[in-house]
């Protein structure tokens with residue numbers, strides 16, 4: 121049985137990738153390798169845990185010993201690499217954690233792959249990256265696979281750096297790589313420090329809905345399950361050395377998005393129309409806040425026939441419903457150090 125290592129499988133996107141792969145490919149064994157930081161949660165994968173083709177290994181990609189152990193325990197043929205520090209605001213207050221997890225961790229992981237794989241061209245190393253490496257757009261234009269890297273936050277600089285290392289290992293050592301750069305994901309099981317789940321949680325709790333700056337920054341939203349289907353396609357059918365952009369062609373200003381979310385929440389909670397929106401509070405802008413991200417996903421659509429499965433309207437309603445139905449999950453994941461982070465980020 122072939123064994124694939126998925127790093128960061130206990131996180132938001134990783135858990136959707138793990139679930140999809142384990143269910144779709146029963147003849148392949150998937151090992152979820154995750155450090156279980158504040159952002160990782162095994163409760164998220166409770167429905168997958170008992171599957172015969174799934175294993176969990178608690179480990180840190182920065183630890184050579186942990187990686188050596190997982191490679192000695194399992195005959196790993198390929199890697200889908202999602203483990204990372206992922207929140208821009210945390211990268212602003214503490215960049216070094218991002219250098220360590222995202223840059224050092226990725227290089228360490230590829231070195232252990234090199235030590236274990238005699239012919240690197242026969243093993244896939246798939247790096248999951250972000251559109252934020254391309255920088256910030258003005259009112260016009262889209263990020264293409266050929267757009268030059270121009271990272272502007274410590275988070276995107278760390279992801280860009282790790283992408284460069286992945287490409288360098290392809291050119292230097294012949295590692296069979298794929299890289300995909302996707303836009304902002306949304307859906308179930310996202311840690312409530314990110315915009316959409318934070319707003320849903322605060323709306324329900326009657327707290328402020330904190331909008332950075334003028335609220336006119338634009339993000340291109342991607343349904344997380346559509347991202348997982350793209351990862352599946354790129355892993356199985358993508359070409360060695362290639363980059364694929366993944367996005368929903370789905371641009372919203374933060375303000376419009378929060379207005380739409382507020383309408384759904386009013387309706388779901390039986391509040392008067394316009395009630396939730398009163399919770400909006402404009403606060404100090406994020407340092408270096410990128411203005412606009414938008415993806416051209418035509419390469420993926422044409423070459424691998426990928427397309428999004430649902431509209432943003434549908435996805436947003438499903439997301440609100442999931443958070444309303446799973447408030448215990450939210451309470452559990454925010455019960456630890458998140459309270460301290462939240463106080464510092466929003467109340468100091």
Ligand code: NAD
Nearest residue numbers: 128130131132133155156157159160180181203204250305
């Ligand atoms: P997340 O923060 O929800 O989850 C990250 C996971 O990685 C967690 O389970 C955490 O425990 C694990 N992890 C962190 N450091 C680790 C380490 N040193 N060793 C092992 N495991 C470690 O992140 P996410 O939103 O699911 O993002 C997954 C990947 O997708 C990341 O590489 C991120 O850069 C990329 N990405 C995310 C988005 C998005 O909108 N969320 C967009 C573009 C790209």
Ligand code: TYD
Nearest residue numbers: 208304313314315316330331332337339374
């Ligand atoms: P976020 O979810 O942090 O993703 P990213 O920074 O990777 O795009 O933020 C999405 C957008 O929402 C971004 O423009 C910043 C904005 N934002 C707020 O206005 N208020 C908030 O409390 C947060 C977390 C984000």
